[in-house]
């Protein structure tokens with residue numbers, strides 16, 4: 275694997291190996307190898323972040339490298355320097371890049387022009403690092419994803435939903451996305467992905483006998499103009515709460531990529547009741563991203 279640009283571009287074997295290695299990284303934290311020794315990795319962020327920024331800064335350090343946080347606002351990018359030029363400069367200086375931005379095209383272009391390992395740390399299109407951590411959590415708590423049913427409720431037309439769609443397509447588990455019509459994924463995407471994936475506007479049907487209930491914010495970063503009371507009213511029936519959880523399988527997992535808006539996409543009480551699995555999910559970002567960093571650095575070394 276040369277870059278980590280989206281689950282869409284990953285194979286089943288690559289996903290499986292990263293999740294397995296993430297679990298090993300977690301078990302051996304403190305005695306991990308140092309594949310980034312002597313390297314500097316740039317974190318170029320155009321959007322806010324707590325988990326992604328901290329987990330990557332810590333992860334790069336734990337693998338022997340030095341992270342360099344660059345806010346896109348402070349770079350000449352913010353004054354209009356093209357991504358292709360920024361990439362060609364950084365590609366000659368740093369050893370890898372971790373990018374959080376709006377258009378997927380920007381990360382793809384950066385990877386092309388910089389020719390250094392590039393990681394998508396969230397775009398409007400996908401959030402692959404989060405879904406890899408989610409899959410790792412699923413393996414920890416449920417033993418894996420084979421024959422499992424995942425119900426994704428809420429805004430099913432955002433980056434998280436799309437990364438879940440590609441994960442289900444690659445790994446073969448059942449994914450049911452429940453959302454009002456205005457927040458459903460594009461039919462073309464579903465057709466392209468294939469897999470055992472369906473879309474419904476019935477939250478109870480989605481949650482029924484599910485092994486995992488997943489939700490995310492109703493308004494993603496960069497889409498703040500969509501935050502209307504009409505949207506909230508439409509999405510409220512899809513809130514992940516105790517009533518919906520009662521439809522799921524006993525022992526079902528509750529996951530939220532965070533940050534969460536209490537009593538919007540998830541009830542405050544359920545978030546607190548399931549804090550252990552939700553914050554383990556957040557912690558797993560660190561471990562699985564160390565697996566991604568190691569894999570990219572090792573592949574780069576092999577090519578050199």
Ligand code: CP
Nearest residue numbers: 323324325326531532
């Ligand atoms: N889940 C996630 O990516 O969180 P941050 O926005 O805090 O990085």
Ligand code: NVA
Nearest residue numbers: 432434490494495532
């Ligand atoms: N869909 C959310 C995910 C945040 C981690 C967003 O893009 O804001």
